[in-house]
Amino acid sequence: MQSRSNYKATWDALAQSQVDAQLHVAGHLDESEWARSARVTLGVLEEFVGIRPEDEILEIGCGLGRVGRVLAPRCRRWIGGDVSPKMLEHTRRLLADLPNVELVELSGVDLAPIPDASVDVVYCTVVFMHLYEWDRYRYVQEAMRVLRPGGRCYFDNVDITTDHGWEVFSAGAAYPPEERPAHLSMVSTADELRTYGERAGFEQVQVRPWGGAWVALTGVKPARS
Numbered sequence: 001m002q003s004r005s006n007y008k009a010t011w012d013a014l015a016q017s018q019v020d021a022q023l024h025v026a027g028h029l030d031e032s033e034w035a036r037s038a039r040v041t042l043g044v045l046e047e048f049v050g051i052r053p054e055d056e057i058l059e060i061g062c063g064l065g066r067v068g069r070v071l072a073p074r075c076r077r078w079i080g081g082d083v084s085p086k087m088l089e090h091t092r093r094l095l096a097d098l099p100n101v102e103l104v105e106l107s108g109v110d111l112a113p114i115p116d117a118s119v120d121v122v123y124c125t126v127v128f129m130h131l132y133e134w135d136r137y138r139y140v141q142e143a144m145r146v147l148r149p150g151g152r153c154y155f156d157n158v159d160i161t162t163d164h165g166w167e168v169f170s171a172g173a174a175y176p177p178e179e180r181p182a183h184l185s186m187v188s189t190a191d192e193l194r195t196y197g198e199r200a201g202f203e204q205v206q207v208r209p210w211g212g213a214w215v216a217l218t219g220v221k222p223a224r225s
């Protein structure tokens with residue numbers, strides 16, 4: 001398999017120890033920055049899709065549960081899905097004190113373990129940069145399947161039109177092709193994300209910039225579907 005598509009092998013190799021995993025998830029080992037950034041993401045989710053105490057929420061690519069740590073206490077059930085069993089092993093230990101957390105291993109291109117119409121919110125943050133565009137869209141389609149009617153979705157990526165996005169793009173462009181890491185970050189545009197939301201059949205599709213570097217897609221599953 002071409003290496004960028006082999007998400008499971010790539011991310012299991014990057015998550016061998018908890019320290020390695022944290023460095024590849026966040027790029028640092030600073031606990032206060034970890035907690036601060038989690039609160040920022042929580043605030044974005046609250047503002048963009050709303051978080052209710054009765055919600056059952058799925059994160060695609062949950063990593064070490066950076067967001068789950070602060071989100072699980074605010075909802076009925078938080079499900080962390082990730083392609084890497086090694087990553088999930090660390091996360092299971094880190095979130096062991098939270099009673100409403102479930103972790104599921106994903107194939108890397110679908111949400112097969114999650115039943116149809118079974119969750120209220122699906123979100124995916126700091127993951128699209130590592131995926132091919134086809135697989136980004138598959139997750140938007142899968143979100144449509146697993147959401148209950150009226151359920152909300154959120155997906156983000158680094159926005160190429162920002163200065164930070166251009167830095168990320170340029171850093172990738174600097175690699176000789178044969179040396180590109182399989183998880184090399186690749187950026188998005190608002191139009192790309194809007195297209196996924198609309199093509200997958202979401203209503204109230206919006207794309208919004210945030211934090212000077214990010215663009216987020218949100219949408220609502222039609223009530224009748």
Ligand SMILES: C[S@@+](CC[C@H](N)C(=O)[O-])C[C@H]1O[C@@H](n2cnc3c(N)ncnc32)[C@H](O)[C@@H]1O
Pocket residue numbers: 007011024025026060061062063064065066067081082083084087106107108109124125126127130131135
């Ligand atoms: C940069 S980390 C972000 C983790 C978490 N979302 C956060 O914001 O802290 C990317 C995560 O996505 C996971 N991942 C990578 N490719 C994936 C895929 N195809 N499907 C599901 N998860 C994937 C990795 O294992 C890793 O945990």
